[in-house]
Amino acid sequence: MAGPSIDFFYEFASTYSYPAAMRVADVAAKAGVAVRWRPFLLGPIFADLGLTTSPFNTQPAKGRYMWRDLERTMAAAGLPFAMPDPFPQNSLLAARVATALPDDGKRAAFSRAVYRAAFGEGAQIADAEVLGRLMRGIGIEPAPVLVAAGSDGVKQALRASVEAAKAHGIFGAPSLVTGDGELFWGNDRLDQAVAWAARSA
């Protein structure tokens, strides 16, 4: 249990969290690094900066570029991609459900299913029915998880994850934090982050 690990901080409304979530487990496994799946919310962090929506919405040229860059990134990765509408989606319920699931493989499988639905199939991930269907698809009975997702304990755990993200200096998603506290931002830094975690353990 003393092997290297990495904290993977992700937000279900975040575009580049999608390709990162789909590959982080494979990249880390090849390097002998364990992944801790840390769903969090960017909304409270953006709000601290006075931002009320995604920077991709307030800067049209940057937004247009991002969608094209994502198309290229997803095509190269062989992943389906459809622009979510609305963007960003409300990710609160999905983040609470992910937090309610144990980080023993179920949370990772659910998270990948949410990303594929949100960014690959245009699904509405704020909808409990949609999340229930995704859970059933990976063999999880949704009712008790949805109940747990509404509990004070899960709400507090998710708030603690947002505070942990802030404490690590996180300002965007995905972000990765190594055991020695090194922060890496973005799908573009995933491989470097995992290599750092493997070296510094």
Added chain:
Amino acid sequence: MAGPSIDFFYEFASTYSYPAAMRVADVAAKAGVAVRWRPFLLGPIFADLGLTTSPFNTQPAKGRYMWRDLERTMAAAGLPFAMPDPFPQNSLLAARVATALPDDGKRAAFSRAVYRAAFGEGAQIADAEVLGRLMRGIGIEPAPVLVAAGSDGVKQALRASVEAAKAHGIFGAPSLVTGDGELFWGNDRLDQAVAWAARSA
């Protein structure tokens, strides 16, 4: 002359333009792609968005991260790195000088010298004396170039480059544009951009 080419848009105050400028010629040469060196200014583009300084200054957590990420990037590239003070530097004169130089190797050599001085040695690149010293270091007599840099022709050429950047949808630096109009943003996309240019020619 009908071989593939790529337009490399760079801003002397831009951090990630530094590692990109130091390697773009080598990466492109290996792929058989010619580089057009296009100095431009981000200031007028940021001003259109209502921004008065670098986003790295208005978002402290993002700024702190960027400096650390640059330290790692430069260490991996074997390049010297020192945080410029002030940041961003006033890059207008350097951009005019680069525009005044012919794009036959001299502009590229001068541009690399400016980046190394600005981000490797803490030099003040708004200073004509500093730019003169850099030109002498690569065998260019500075006086006529500095005179040309103040001419209406060069000022208009630089303004035209900013308009060309806007027309390509550019919102940051470095940016690369292929012959078929595909836009790539950032040092992280340099290799992909050159590969695209090589393929699409």
